[in-house]
Amino acid sequence: MAERHDVVFVGGGHNALTCAAYLAKAGKRVLVLEARDVAGGGCATEEVAAPGFRHNFHSNFHGIIHMGPVYRELELERYGARYVWPENQFAHVFPDGRALVLSRSVEQTAARIARFSPADAETFRELAHLYRRVLEDAVIPAMFAPPLPPSQELAPLEETSEGLALLRHLLSSPNHVARDLFESPEVQTWLGFWVAQLAGTGDVFGLGANYPVMLAGSLQPYGWAICAGGSNVLAQAMVRCLEDNGGEIRLGAPVVHIELEGGLARGVELADGKRIPVPGILVSSLDPKHTFLELVGEGELPEELADACRRWRYDALSMFCVYLALEEPVRWRAAEWDQAVERCFAVSICESLDVLDDNASDCRLGVPPRTPGLFTVHPSLFEPSLCPPGKAASFSEQIAPWELREGGPAAWDEVKGAYVETVLERWREYASGVEPEQIVGRYVASPLDIERRMPSMRHGDWNHGEMTQDQLGVFRPFHEYPPYRTAFENVYMCGSSTHPGGSIGGACGYNAAGAIAEELGIEAWWRRLEPASA
Secondary structure (H helix, E strand, O other): OOOOOOEEEEOOEHHHHHHHHHHHHOOOOEEEEOOOOOOEOOOEEEEEEEOOEEEEEOOOOEOHHHHOOHHHHOOOOOOOOOEEOOOEEEEEEOOOOOEEEEEOOHHHHHHHHHOOOHHHHHHHHHHHHHHHHHHHHHHHHHHOOOOOOHHHHHHHHHHOHHHHHHHHHHHOOHHHHHHHHOOOHHHHHHHHHHHHOOOOOOOOOOHHHHHHHHHHOOOOOOOOEEEOOOOHHHHHHHHHHHHHOOOEEEOOOOEEEEEEEOOEEEEEEEOOOOEEEOOOEEEEOOOHHHHHHHHHHHHHOOHHHHHHHHHOOOOOEEEEEEEEEEOOOOEEHHHHOOHHHHHEEEEEEOOOHHHHHHHHHHHHOOOOOOOOOEEEEOHHHOOHHHOOOOOEEEEEEEEEEOOOOOOOHHHHHHHHHHHHHHHHHHHHOOEEOOOHHHEEEEEEEOHHHHHHHOOOOHHHOOOOOOOOHHHOHHHOOOOOOOOOEOOOOOEEEOOOOOOOOOOOOOHHHHHHHHHHHHHHOOOOHHHHOOOOOO
């Protein structure tokens, strides 16, 4: 009996699972084809450093998934995805032994800032309230809706002087905003480094728009949360929701070709030679280059679409990650200044914003940062199931170039062994617990290793495409077609290369489901639900 599905998905990342679950609950027969042996894409949890120690890859702190409707509407808690919110979210440690801790409490955080600058503490209070309004009134609604043209999106801010001041910061770089708003170099570095984490660096103009998400998104009633049992538990909850509503997912099923006929996708071919017919809709969660230039073939594309795909840019900056299985939790010297440092989900190391700027400059020269700014993460402090009792599962990540100046991406296999020692020595300047005798095991992932392990992350780009102004909003991934649609009537896109981009929130998949429902006249059950109050 021939297979017949209403909707076939290429790729099983969390956005594809989100879109598939919404359509399955709308009564559509859905099939998700995932190349790897586990669903979820970057929402992954694996045992790599040592037996009994599990680490989350590329998806550690989840906040956006709780800001929008996906977690609630798909009933993901009922399907097993439960969360822990660390009260102390993020700390930054300095060479003189001091530290700054961001907690979910505005007043507790402001009191800590006041030890560096009373004026900055007051500025933080004001920003916290302003950015919460911006987050709730503008940013969250914009993430969970198709993108507006830039003129419409920004027009409300042009009506007042206060709006224009906010717009100026949104269009600036994270580092410039930090320097503009705060007087203390430590406060500048602490906040600028944190905001840069959403896209990897602090020198890109337009990424000042990340401030409301990262600052207000860290404070009550929000916060960055840890999925109990590991980040992949969220993906598995989505799988259960999908299957509970009649959908199907096939693992170990990499798509190698998308067949076109008469301007429509008619089928997909798997690596094992099996053909899956597409009598209805095809949805790709891969980026446009991967989807169209590789799986369809450049020669099969209309010239307009081929041009649009060719201009799509992967980010030149990726990540260098070191996953550690440790004998005991990391101990920070800065805990003498503030004991809360040792109860933080994430602790960063970077002496100043100048050092962060130097890191970005090194990467653009094709050189691993010579004085790497480290973002260390410690989920097992809050989710003990990730490691044996008394031990710790921690990791460090920092920006790194995909293309090395000497030898290109392939040279990472030669240099990563030495470079990991640079990273660990840097860490040891600020903490104990990462000495060689304390390391039970380790796993090192260069940008090249990221692409190998996660084939959808071309060039080690976890966002599926550079997050810059010309690749955001209506330009993500191309402006030639309405959002989530393509040159082919029955082919849609739903991954991180669509609006609003990367991070775990399900927004791209949610918005794609809405576009498909609108185009096909599907009854969108989710639009009948009452919105949850913040």
